Amino acid sequence: MRRLSTQDQNFKQAFAELLAFETVSDPELLKTVDQIIADVRQHGDAHVLKLTQQFDRHPAHQFSDLELSQAQLKAAFEGLNHEVREALELAAGRIREFHQAQKQEGWTYVDALGNTLGQKVTPLDRVGIYVPGGLASYPSSVLMNALPAQVAGVPEIIMVVPAPNGELNPLVLAAAYLAGVHRVFTVGGVQ
DSSP, X not given: OOOOOTTSTTHHHHHHHHHOOTTTTOHHHHHHHHHHHHHHHHHTHHHHHHHHHHHHOOOOSSGGGGEEOHHXXXXXXXXXXXXXXXXXXXXXXXXXXXXXXXXXXXXXXXXXXXXXXXXXXXXXXXXXXXXXXXXXXXXXXXXHHHHHHHHHTOSOEEEEOOOGGGOOOHHHHHHHHHTTOOEEEOOOSOO
């Protein structure tokens, strides 16, 4: 194990090297990512489909094949074994309760000059969440991102999650159902 000490003469450089991700500073990678984003902006859903087929080896034939239905999310939730379902519901309840306590309401007052002043707190119209992993199970990422938006009153929550080879993680889908995610697309990566 490598140890660093703030007393070392080259600490700042060694620490920066430790934190540096090879890919973050790779100019070729950044150029590739920028090109993918530009191509998606120019060619839209058709290019997202093409890249998802390429990177995730997803068997979709058209973009609509990448969207999951609410029935699929519900089936994943209902298919959980009892203990897992209870644990997911407990976690969701605790997260929801925490964010409910955090929620702020708007307020107004009239100052001495007769002006009405205040703060209006409103939810965003739509939020997007990315859940990493594909076959890995990250239901906590779903709950911790979708539930605060739901509690805030966001009317549309859209989730994207990779589905390598078209395979889906039922626990992630169950969490999306439980958290009130409105739309789910099986898309990963930069696209």
